[in-house]
Amino acid sequence: MxxxxxxxxxxxxxxxxxxxxxxxxxxxxxxxxxxAVYLCGNSLGLQPRSAKKYIQDQLNAWETNAVEGWFTGDEPWLNYHKQLLPALSNLLGAKQTEITVMNSLTVNLHLLMVSFYKPTGKRYKILMEAGAFPSDQYAVESQVRFHGFDPNGAVIEVAPRAGETTLRTEDILKQITDNADELALVLFSGINYYTGQFFDLEAIARAGHAAGAMVGFDLAHAAGNVPLKLHDWGADFACWCSYKYMNSGPGGISGIFVHEKHFTDTSLNRFAGWWGYRRDKQFLMAPGFEPENGAEGWNVSTSPIILMALHRASLDIFERAGxxxxxxxxxxxxxxxxxxxxxxxxxxxxxxxxxxxxxxxxxxxxxxxxxxxxxxxxxxxxxxxxxxxxxxxxxxxxxxxxxxxxxxxxxxxxxxxxxxxxxx
Structure with missing residues (x-):
């Protein structure tokens, strides 16, 4: 134009x-x-006018049904989260079974690293972009320390070339190849929060897997903003927040993606909770954790219905917008x-x-x-x-x-x- x-x-x-x-x-x-001219959706999306109604509907259900709201009414809370999955599936390029909605972003990043950062004596390093959002840096530092490694040696940060502000894809891929024997995890943002650069996630996933590493993405600035194909790209995991481009309220609910190739991998560690227990036996209250099949098996705590209602208000607009x-x-x-x-x-x-x-x-x-x-x-x-x-x-x-x-x-x-x- x-x-x-x-x-x-x-x-x-x-x-x-x-x-x-x-x-x-x-x-x-x-x-x-x-x-006002509001150009800050990268930090906090605007409130949908429908948000109050979506919240009020759930307050009404609480008022009318009390605890029975989990099982009765127009939208029983026990499966309320499933109403969010079709829209998220389209936005993320993932199967609905590969997505679940839970917690907040950095909590989810930690929980996913429990499963997908599996350091060994030689293969223990994490590769990420220099200048990633500080929360990611802190999470990675604390994870490698938890496993007994020094972040100065265990974290590889890929920086722009001298005089440049953004990363070249070939430099990212070269760092992955050069450190292939020692990489346990490649962890990249979808979009760098500072520069706004959208990384070539497909190429990064392919190179990380060729090096024998797990590959995960923080999509805080990418989800609801740019086209994503998490399933096709073969990413092992991803997480995101919903309060930026997905307009789901300050501190809104987060979500995770786990590729279906990991659903039956019993070697993966996870920090378990009752909400991730297999649904057909959940109310038997039996000892011994048996995860629900799919990403829902990584759930830990009970769904926060009010936060999910806010999320749904915005996701329904995305669907109607095409x-x-x-x-x-x-x-x-x-x-x-x-x-x-x-x-x-x-x-x-x-x-x-x-x-x-x-x-x-x-x-x-x-x-x-x-x-x-x-x-x-x-x-x-x-x-x-x-x-x-x-x-x-x-x-x-x-x-x-x-x-x-x-x-x-x-x-x-x-x-x-x-x-x-x-x-x-």
């Missing part, structure tokens, strides 16, 4: 947008009585338009004040653009916030802006570029 730097063009794109009606299904923060395929097409146009407008702002000022470090290739990014401000970065970020443009700040000089196709408009993107221009 040939973009134009004017409001009329943005209005025209919004008029032609087949997904424009979904914006009205979300509650947008106000600034001076008007909709899933990620339709959303992805709009996402590429929205993000491309923002990229174009930022370049126009730089041209007007005769210098590159705003430098985008996110890959320019659509296939290597999602909604997010990470923008380095080359002068007065924090002042510019504060100016945006004071003028109703809500983005995300990362030290020392990066503003993350993420136009989300479910609720952002082309006019949002245009207004953001106007504020970036005025801020200078």
């Amino acid at each position: 040939i973009y134009q730097d004017n409001l009329q063009f943005a209005l025209q794109l919004d008029e032609q947008d087949a997904l424009r009606s979904f914006r009205s299904e979300f509650l947008i923060p106000k600034h001076n009585g008007e909709d 899933g990620l395929q339709a959303l992805r097409a709009k996402s590429e146009l929205l993000t491309g338009y923002l990229e174009y407008l930022i370049s126009e702002v730089n041209k007007k000022h005769g210098e590159e004040v705003y430098h985008i470090i996110t890959p320019a290739d659509n296939s290597r990014r999602g909604c997010q653009l990470s923008v380095v401000c080359k002068r007065k970065a924090k002042e510019i970020f504060n100016y945006l916030a004071q003028n109703g443009v809500i983005g995300d700040w990362r030290e020392p000089d990066v503003i993350r802006l993420s136009p989300v196709p479910l609720y952002n408009s082309y006019v949002d993107v245009y207004r953001a570029s106007e504020s970036l221009f005025r801020a200078i």
